[in-house]
Amino acid sequence: PVGPGAYRYTFSIDGVTVVDPANAATSETNSGVQSLVVVPGSDVMDARDVPHGAVAEVFYQSKSLGRLRRMHVYTPPGYERSEEQYPVLYLLHGAFDCDDAWTTVGRAGFILDNLIAAGKAKPMVVVMPAGHTGPFQFGPSFGADLGKQIGEFASDFLMDIKPYIESHYRIEADQAHRAIAGLSMGGLQTLNIAIPYLADYGYIGVFSSGIFGRQGAATDTAWEERNKGALDNAEAKQGLRLVWFSTGKDDFLLRTSTATVDMLRKHGFEVTYEESEGGHTWANWRDYLAKFAPLLFGD
DSSP: OSSSSSEEEEEEEEEEEOOOOTTOEEEEEESSSEEEEOOOOOOTTTTTTTTOOEEEEEEEEEEETTTTEEEEEEOOTTGGGGGOOOOOEEEEOTOOTTTTTTTTTSSSHHHHHHHHHTSSSSOOOEEEOOOOOOOOOSSTTTHEEEEEEHHHHHHIIIIIIIHHHHHHSSSSOGGGGGEEEEETTHHHHHHHHHGGGGGGSSSEEEOOSOOOTTTOSSOOOOHHHTHHHHHTTHHHTTTEEEEEEEETOTTHHHHHHHHHHHHHHHHTTTEEEESSSSSSSSHHHHHHHHGGGGSSSSS
């Protein structure tokens, strides 16, 4: 039997990959679309009989990239009828995915619905932007492509995404009510954005990720050197309430994760680190979100 969870699948017909024509549920990736099936039985991600929030496809003009871009935004149950201001979590996807992934195969909306209904998490706005800024694939140019896109995404995030959210949604735009987290590539992007701007983020989450190493090293020492001023800025760390890492014991980025945790601790960060069973999979990342979200925005 297939365990509870959300699964992507395709059919291969005479060498051509196609989606299931009898299933309207799909999930986008960085390179295409796959069919999606949800096997029930999870208290974490099932669509349960609770109040539900809304997920919107939001289009914005990125001035930094010079083109129209898309992100997904979750608003909690009751947002439309309320005048309340909410905290915000920026939630980033991995290299194989796009801004659709966290709400389809990642089930983020249902995970938040269930946590909020149970009183385990604060109602919050969750922003899921597109982490890629152009074509991307694994190959000889992987390192150069990744570095270029991470820099471009950081500009898009700082100059366009974050200002758009703060001007279009009722959020409390201060450190105590702002969190950022991401998986795999999104975890690296999280650190790349949050560390230089520590005074802007009260909560940082890194799922199955860290500072990617070069030439087989667990971490990139050049990144540490470039960000040394921010890493050692004690004043900026004062409002930082949580730095949370989790990685599977069989994850190929396990060494990268642990080395990054050690590096941050060396610079005086208090890091919570957890290891789970399994590897680099959505089964873990959904669980990590369900563990991370209840830790946010407490008194």
